Amino acid sequence: MPSAASCVEVSQSGVALRSLAMVAGEASGDMLAGLLLQAVHQRWTGVATYGIGGPRMAEQGFCAWWPHHKLAVHGLGWDVLLRYRDIVGIRKQLLQRLLAQSPALFIGVDAPDFNLDLEASLRARGVKTMHFVCPSVWAWRAERLLTMRRSVDHVLCLFPFEPALLAQHGIAATYVGHPLAQVIPMQVDRGAARQQLGLQAEDDVLALLPGSRRSEILHLAPVFFQAAARMARSKPKVKFLLPAVPGLEFLIGRLAHAHGMAERVQMVIGQSHTVLAACDATLIASGTATLEAALFKRPMVIAYRMGALSWHWMRRKRLQPWVGLPNILSEEFVVPEFLQDRATPEALAQACLHWLDCKTSAPAPLRELEARFGTLHERLRRDTGMLAAQAIDHMLHA
Numbered sequence: 001m002p003s004a005a006s007c008v009e010v011s012q013s014g015v016a017l018r019s020l021a022m023v024a025g026e027a028s029g030d031m032l033a034g035l036l037l038q039a040v041h042q043r044w045t046g047v048a049t050y051g052i053g054g055p056r057m058a059e060q061g062f063c064a065w066w067p068h069h070k071l072a073v074h075g076l077g078w079d080v081l082l083r084y085r086d087i088v089g090i091r092k093q094l095l096q097r098l099l100a101q102s103p104a105l106f107i108g109v110d111a112p113d114f115n116l117d118l119e120a121s122l123r124a125r126g127v128k129t130m131h132f133v134c135p136s137v138w139a140w141r142a143e144r145l146l147t148m149r150r151s152v153d154h155v156l157c158l159f160p161f162e163p164a165l166l167a168q169h170g171i172a173a174t175y176v177g178h179p180l181a182q183v184i185p186m187q188v189d190r191g192a193a194r195q196q197l198g199l200q201a202e203d204d205v206l207a208l209l210p211g212s213r214r215s216e217i218l219h220l221a222p223v224f225f226q227a228a229a230r231m232a233r234s235k236p237k238v239k240f241l242l243p244a245v246p247g248l249e250f251l252i253g254r255l256a257h258a259h260g261m262a263e264r265v266q267m268v269i270g271q272s273h274t275v276l277a278a279c280d281a282t283l284i285a286s287g288t289a290t291l292e293a294a295l296f297k298r299p300m301v302i303a304y305r306m307g308a309l310s311w312h313w314m315r316r317k318r319l320q321p322w323v324g325l326p327n328i329l330s331e332e333f334v335v336p337e338f339l340q341d342r343a344t345p346e347a348l349a350q351a352c353l354h355w356l357d358c359k360t361s362a363p364a365p366l367r368e369l370e371a372r373f374g375t376l377h378e379r380l381r382r383d384t385g386m387l388a389a390q391a392i393d394h395m396l397h398a
């Protein structure tokens with residue numbers, strides 16, 4: 001990796017960017033960071049980039065001192081407590097290395113529990129800091145706004161309403177759009193996706209997406225399979241698809257077998273976008289995947305379960321009635337949500353069957369939902385990488 005001092009290039013505005021440090025804590029952050037790095041290298045050449053990241057960042061020449069999965073934890077229970085010492089140790093070592101390198105800019109990509117404190121320490125020592133993805137302060141943990149004001153010089157926001165909210169608290173921000181809205185086309189070829197997965201055009205197809213983390217799978221997959229079993233009894237010809245995250249397919253297969261659904265659920269490794277393109281509706285864990293489903297214009301039933309301690313803490317911190325991104329962005333329940341004790345197999349099955357029945361008996365709600373999701377797609381579709389690089393340029397120039 002070239003040294004920071006040896007990599008001085010100037011963008012069109014005359015602002016130098018010699019070195020850029022970044023931290024991305026999981027797969028979604030790695031994807032965002034990879035997109036940003038591509039735009040950075042188009043605007044500046046010879047920039048040294050280093051920190052914590054994953055394969056998408058490595059494709060852009062990023063030097064990962066630690067792999068991004070070292071920071072990937074979920075919830076508030078033992079999963080976090082058992083790894084707390086390791087994560088704190090990584091952050092301490094990373095801070096020392098970054099201060100020694102003295103990057104021109106540090107960008108924390110999501111992972112606010114790790115990045116905001118790190119950004120505060122760097123900013124206090126004269127390093128410019130940026131945070132990519134506004135934490136969900138509009139949904140829960142509004143107290144983070146005080147931490148953000150202390151920690152970051154600028155925030156890159158994925159949603160259009162966020163910069164105005166941050167400005168009210170003295171935090172500079174730029175709306176850059178959501179990169180998923182660029183990746184997912186406005187119109188998708190359902191027939192081609194079904195052909196790829198061995199499905200027929202007339203099949204009723206429900207996608208099961210119980211999350212991408214082990215803890216999510218353990219909490220949600222059993223109830224998803226129980227709901228699917230109830231749907232199969234009511235609608236015997238329905239086809240179930242489940243795109244498994246690589247590395248978790250054995251756990252998912254074991255849970256499917258334990259609930260008598262191993263023969264009914266077609267599991268594919270990855271290919272979540274192909275599955276969403278092919279399905280009629282989806283039973284889906286709350287998270288970024290719900291936005292992906294909306295961009296594919298698919299009706300969905302959102303569910304989430306977590307450990308009792310995590311749920312108690314989250315419930316006290318919630319600031320609005322919605323948890324699913326399509327509902328948050330629409331500011332109403334355009335699709336149903338079932339959380340914790342309400343996420344029962346019977347409730348999930350009935351809500352999913354409603355969407356499948358609409359396909360033939362009452363298509364008007366499906367057309368209305370598709371139109372709303374189309375409008376949402378247009379709002380989020382921006383050249384994220386270019387806008388982010390411009391924001392970096394302006395911040396360095398200030």
